[in-house]
Amino acid sequence: MKRKITVGFLMLSFFAFSQQNTIDQKVNALLKKMTIEEKIGQLNQYTGDNQATGPITINPNKEAEIKQGLIGSMLNVLGTKYTRQYQELAMQSRLKIPLLFAQDVIHGYKTSFPIPLAEAASWDLAAMELSARVAATQAAASGIHWTFAPMVDIGRDPRWGRVMEGAGEDTYLGSRIAAARVKGIQGKLGDVNSVLACVKHFAAYGAAIGGRDYNSVDMSERMLWETYLPPFKSALDAGAATFMNSFNDLNGIPATGNKYLQRDILKGKWNFQGFVVSDWGSIGEMVAHGYVKDNKEAALSAITAGSDMDMESNAYRYNLAQLVKENKVSITLIDDAVRRILRKKFELGLFEDPYKYCNTEREQRELNNPEHRKIAREVAAKSIVLLKNENDLLPIAKSTKKIAFIGPMVKEHKANMGFWAVDLPEVDYNKEIVSQWEGLKNKVGKNAELLYAKGCEIDDNNKEGFAEAVATAMKADVVILSIGERWDMSGEAKSRSNIHLPGVQEELVKAIQATGKPVVVLINAGRPLVFNWTADSVPAILYTWWLGSEAGNAIADVLFGDYNPSAKLPMTFPRDEGQIPIYYNHFNTGRPAPNDTATHYVSAYIDLKNSPKFPFGFGLSYTQFEYSNLKLSQTKMKKNETIELAFQLKNTGKVAGEEVVQLYLRDKVGSVVRPVIELKDFQKIKLNPGETKTIRFSINKEKLSFYGKDLNWIAEPGDFDLMIGSSSTDIRLKTIFELIE
Numbered sequence: 039m040k041r042k043i044t045v046g047f048l049m050l051s052f053f054a055f056s057q058q059n060t061i062d063q064k065v066n067a068l069l070k071k072m073t074i075e076e077k078i079g080q081l082n083q084y085t086g087d088n089q090a091t092g093p094i095t096i097n098p099n100k101e102a103e104i105k106q107g108l109i110g111s112m113l114n115v116l117g118t119k120y121t122r123q124y125q126e127l128a129m130q131s132r133l134k135i136p137l138l139f140a141q142d143v144i145h146g147y148k149t150s151f152p153i154p155l156a157e158a159a160s161w162d163l164a165a166m167e168l169s170a171r172v173a174a175t176q177a178a179a180s181g182i183h184w185t186f187a188p189m190v191d192i193g194r195d196p197r198w199g200r201v202m203e204g205a206g207e208d209t210y211l212g213s214r215i216a217a218a219r220v221k222g223i224q225g226k227l228g229d230v231n232s233v234l235a236c237v238k239h240f241a242a243y244g245a246a247i248g249g250r251d252y253n254s255v256d257m258s259e260r261m262l263w264e265t266y267l268p269p270f271k272s273a274l275d276a277g278a279a280t281f282m283n284s285f286n287d288l289n290g291i292p293a294t295g296n297k298y299l300q301r302d303i304l305k306g307k308w309n310f311q312g313f314v315v316s317d318w319g320s321i322g323e324m325v326a327h328g329y330v331k332d333n334k335e336a337a338l339s340a341i342t343a344g345s346d347m348d349m350e351s352n353a354y355r356y357n358l359a360q361l362v363k364e365n366k367v368s369i370t371l372i373d374d375a376v377r378r379i380l381r382k383k384f385e386l387g388l389f390e391d392p393y394k395y396c397n398t399e400r401e402q403r404e405l406n407n408p409e410h411r412k413i414a415r416e417v418a419a420k421s422i423v424l425l426k427n428e429n430d431l432l433p434i435a436k437s438t439k440k441i442a443f444i445g446p447m448v449k450e451h452k453a454n455m456g457f458w459a460v461d462l463p464e465v466d467y468n469k470e471i472v473s474q475w476e477g478l479k480n481k482v483g484k485n486a487e488l489l490y491a492k493g494c495e496i497d498d499n500n501k502e503g504f505a506e507a508v509a510t511a512m513k514a515d516v517v518i519l520s521i522g523e524r525w526d527m528s529g530e531a532k533s534r535s536n537i538h539l540p541g542v543q544e545e546l547v548k549a550i551q552a553t554g555k556p557v558v559v560l561i562n563a564g565r566p567l568v569f570n571w572t573a574d575s576v577p578a579i580l581y582t583w584w585l586g587s588e589a590g591n592a593i594a595d596v597l598f599g600d601y602n603p604s605a606k607l608p609m610t611f612p613r614d615e616g617q618i619p620i621y622y623n624h625f626n627t628g629r630p631a632p633n634d635t636a637t638h639y640v641s642a643y644i645d646l647k648n649s650p651k652f653p654f655g656f657g658l659s660y661t662q663f664e665y666s667n668l669k670l671s672q673t674k675m676k677k678n679e680t681i682e683l684a685f686q687l688k689n690t691g692k693v694a695g696e697e698v699v700q701l702y703l704r705d706k707v708g709s710v711v712r713p714v715i716e717l718k719d720f721q722k723i724k725l726n727p728g729e730t731k732t733i734r735f736s737i738n739k740e741k742l743s744f745y746g747k748d749l750n751w752i753a754e755p756g757d758f759d760l761m762i763g764s765s766s767t768d769i770r771l772k773t774i775f776e777l778i779e
Contacts, residue, residue, distance in 0.1 A: 061384045065377050071133060074369075077376045078358045079108040080135065083315065083349045086115035086124070107131035108355070110379060111138040111184075111347065116462060121181030122396040129392060136388040138379070139395075143185035143233070144203060144458035145169070147176035148465060149410040149587050152421040153456040153564055154189065154219075156583030158205040158608040159657070160420035161698045161722055163218040169417050170222025172410050174233040179404035181395050183386055184234040186282060188219035190269035191239055194619040196609060197249030199532030202564030202584075203458055204244065206608030207621045207654060209265050210717045213272035220276040227279065227385045230394060234382060237273040239284030239317060241299050242266045249618065251533045252285045260710070262288075264745045271308060279312045279382055283345055285320050292327045294320040295336070300344030313346040313378035322351035333357055338366055346375035411588060418585040418592030424603040424658040428577040431556050433599025433660060434516055441482070442489045442514035444507045444550060445521050446496045446543070447562050449475045456564055456584025457529025470587060474520055474560070477590020481598055489514055493550075496524045497540040504549050511553045518597065519550055520560040525584060528564025537615060538568045547572050560593065566611040566652075573651060581607075602660045604696035604722070606765065611652035616643070622654035622766040623713040655700050655717070655765035661691025661727070665699075665762060665770035673775045677753055681737040685762060685771055689725035696724045701735050702766065704759040709746055715766060742777055755779050 069077075084100060103109050104127040115121055121139050128137045145151045151169045160166065170188070177185060192212055193201035205215040216237070223235040242262055246253040257266075270281070281304060284293040293299055294316050304310045321340045322333055330336045337357040340348070348354040361367040387394055404410075424432070434441070447453070452467040454474075472480075478488060493507035494500060511517045521543040527534065538544075539561075548571065551557050558578040561567065573579065580603070585592055595601040612620045631642040634649050642648055664687070671682040689695060701719040705712040718741045723731060737760070742753040755777050763769040 061381060064384055064389070065380045068133065068135070068380060069373060069376060072376070074359050074362060074372070076107045076133060076135075077372050078354055079103075079106075080110035080376045080379050081347050081358070081372075082109050082352075082355045083111040083113060083140070083347055084109055085113050085350060086120065101127055104128050104137065105130045107133060107135060109137065110135070111140060113140040113349070115139050116141065116180060116460070118181040118396040118398050118401045122393060125392050125396065134392075135380070136383055136392040138183050138383060138388070139181055140184040140186060140236075141177060141182045141460065142187070142458060143173050143177045143182065143460060144187050144189070145456070146173045146414070146586055147180060147460050148405045148462055148470070149176060149414050150455040150459050150471070151414050151587075152418050152585045153202045153458070153583055154204060155202045155206060155564065155608060156421040156585060157417060158211070158215055159423050159583070159605040160417065161211070161606050161608075161720060162420050163214055165417050165420055166215055167218040167222035168413060170219045171225060172413055174223045174225065175231045176404050176410065178231050178233050178395055179397070179401045181401070182233060183388070183395060184236060184280065185223060186236045186238060187223060188216055188235065188273065189238050190216040190273055191242075191244030192266050192269065193244040193609065194621040195246070195249035196537055196566040196612065197533055197535060197615065197618060198244065198246055199251060199528045199534065199565070200244070200530055201609065202456065202528045203530075205269070207610060208608065208623065208717050209268050211608060211720070212269040216269040216273040217276035220273045220278045224277060224279065228387050230400075232386070234279040234386070235273070236280040236282050236315065237270055237278045238282035240270060240281050240293060240304065240314070241284060242288050243284035243286050243293075246286055249533050251531050255286045255288050257289070260745050260749060263749055267303070274308055274310055281310065281312065281314045282317055283314060283320060285317055285323065287327055287329070292320070292324045292329050294345055295324050295329060295339035295343045297343040305344055311378070312382065313375065314344055315347040316340065316345050316349045316351065319350050321345065321348050321353040334361065337361060341367055341371055341375065346378055414586055415588035415591050415595070418588050419595050419601040421583060421585060421605055422593065422596050422603050423581040423605040423607055424660075425579040425581055425652060425656075426573065426577065427658055427660070430660075431578040432558060432580075432597065434558070434597050436485065436598060438486055438515050440487045440489065440514045441478070442491070442511045442517045442555075443475060443478055443520070444491050444493050444510060444517060445519050445546070445560075446492055446494060447474060447520035447522060447560070448490060448492070449473050453525040454584060454589035455586055456525050457532065472588055472590035474590045474593055477592070477594040478518070478597070480591060481594035493546045494542050496522070496543065499542055501542055501545065504546060507546060508549055508553060511550050511555050514555060516556045516558065517550055517553070518558045518560065519547060520562065521547065522560075522562030523564065523567065525564070535615065537565065539572070544569060544571055547576060551575055558597070566609050568612060568614060568651070570613060570651065599660060599693070602693055602695040603657070604659060604698065606655050606657035606698045607652055608654070610650045610654045613651045614646055616646055617650070620650055623716050625711045626714050653765050653767040655698070655763070656768070657698070657765070659691075659695045659697065661689055661693050661695040663695075663697045663725070663764065664688040664690045668762065668771040668773060670760075670773065670775060674778050675737070675775060676778055677739045681775060682734065683737065683760070684732050684734045686730055687723055687725065687733050688730040689727055692727050694724065694726045696722055697764065698722050699733055700763050700765065702761040702763060702769070703737075703741065704761070705742065705744070705754070706757045706759060708744070708754055708756075710744075712744065715761065717766070753777060
């Protein structure tokens with residue numbers, strides 16, 4: 039039997055090798071037929087006319103250029119009707135090289151899922167992979183071959199609007215999520231539901247100075263390797279087909295023209311075989327950086343550094359041929375970039391059938407698949423974080439007769455999609471998106487009376503609606519108050535210096551809380567917000583982010599206990615902007631503050647606590663979990679050995695629930711300073727009331743390793759704190775082990 043399995047595996051491996059070898063032969067044969075202009079065409083990407091996510095380059099000759107083979111890819115072309123029309127033009131070109139259609143499918147296509155940061159709060163890798171698979175299936179059915187996702191930038195500054203698009207502040211969690219999303223997006227390349235993933239933004243974009251989008255990044259090389267690069271490597275190891283470079287400069291060199299990032303690391307050390315696309319106009323933007331004087335120099339810098347495809351700059355289109363003639367750019371550089379792009383078109387099967395993704399019947403079937411809505415509802419519920427629940431106010435009793443639902447978010451539809459949602463022109467989002475009001479109505483039916491008042495707008499200072507809101511609250515048995523930031527206050531180019539609740543919303547909370555009624559607050563946002571009075575004064579708070587198509591139903595499921603919240607924060611929530619950047623796995627100092635009140639010649643503020651309002655990994659449940667009986671297989675470990683640990687987790691409450699158990703380590707002494715605590719593993723465990731499970735983790739050399747002084751990947755002998763917790767600050771079990779030579 040073993041021999042049969044081995045022979046079968048070898049045959050499959052040989053088939054895969056032969057298939058790739060055949061593709062490479064086809065690519066090389068095609069390359070020999072191409073003129074320099076046709077080659078450069080493959081490196082040229084234009085936007086369509088549906089929508090834009092950047093400054094459009096006006097090109098009235100777009101269709102003629104497609105027929106001439108001068109465009110290799112298009113973005114923002116939505117629907118099989120339009121992708122087929124453009125592909126038919128490409129089939130009139132001399133070599134009939136198919137176009138590659140791309141789109142920002144960030145958290146769903148027609149069926150919208152929670153924003154990525156919200157999904158990250160689920161800590162549910164299988165759910166995130168499934169959500170990406172559904173999004174890719176719908177996008178592929180609509181003619182899309184390639185999505186500019188996932189974004190894997192580590193984000194430690196909630197002022198930066200694009201934190202909503204990523205997985206939060208932690209490198210380990212972000213790396214695991216990056217791999218899950220790549221697998222979900224791509225499936226099996228060549229399958230009709232497969233879409234190319236594009237990992238972005240390479241690299242360190244999330245460390246933009248001041249949290250201001252497109253800004254510079256300045257960091258040590260060790261921080262780059264230890265904190266910001268691992269999610270990209272994880273995505274690559276998961277099979278990511280393409281990468282996108284970033285807008286920022288890194289230590290003075292724009293990422294688009296950064297040879298160290300693209301050629302030395304990505305294509306060199308990591309042996310990446312896919313292709314790199316610029317971000318929108320980022321090649322031409324190197325002129326504004328002051329790094330090059332014009333688009334010709336920008337093209338030279340980008341192609342030399344390893345940027346293969348030019349999105350919307352026209353820098354390659356009008357300058358590369360001349361640069362080759364002047365012997366400033368080798369034709370081998372052009373050929374390498376073209377090969378990488380053609381290879382992906384062959385792998386998708388577009389040469390075999392250019393209209394493979396243009397089936398209108400499949401489009402209608404997949405865009406209206408009811409199973410996709412069910413999955414969206416489940417993922418949305420998994421993404422809601424219970425921040426506070428005094429006196430078990432939640433879940434709301436199903437016998438409740440009068441419920442007041444107040445706030446500017448209650449009856450919103452499209453806003454529940456959040457930023458980076460695909461906006462399909464033929465979709466009526468008032469019908470497509472379940473509002474929070476509709477979700478609550480669906481849940482209570484005729485069993486309870488729902489009362490409504492808006493109270494105020496999101497971001498103005500008008501309090502005229504307060505009186506109606508207070509009067510409405512006084513009639514109810516319980517009040518649900520839905521507040522937050524506007525959907526377009528977070529996302530690309532949506533950095534905010536003030537991340538408090540906008541407008542007079544917190545004053546509305548104060549007015550409603552003063553009624554003496556039980557109050558539940560829902561906070562809708564794309565980033566961590568500051569809401570200290572609400573956090574301190576209101577008995578129950580759910581952080582609902584932006585949850586997508588099934589937002590209303592998912593929120594109702596959690597409010598009434600049909601789903602027990604299990605999410606944990608993927609980012610630290612600050613008390614004030616003055617703490618930013620704030621993250622859990624910081625270094626210690628020579629004068630660490632022993633507590634939140636110490637200020638005398640220690641690393642602390644004199645006017646603000648060091649601790650966050652809500653820590654990384656935090657999230658409550660409607661039940662309670664007891665951790666006990668931690669055991670290690672050994673307390674001394676050699677570098678070639680593994681420590682096995684086990685402990686007991688018990689649901690001591692009255693309802694079933696899920697707990698994200700988190701394994702943290704601390705290297706107590708290192709040749710370079712180490713973080714005070716680091717996430718190294720986690721599991722999401724479901725337990726029935728009274729049920730106990732034995733939870734097991736393994737610790738090997740890899741979990742103990744870090745980048746040393748010379749950027750060598752090492753594990754140093756010494757003592758390690760081992761911590762098991764419900765969050766980064768709620769450590770339930772702790773012990774010490776030693777790594778020995």
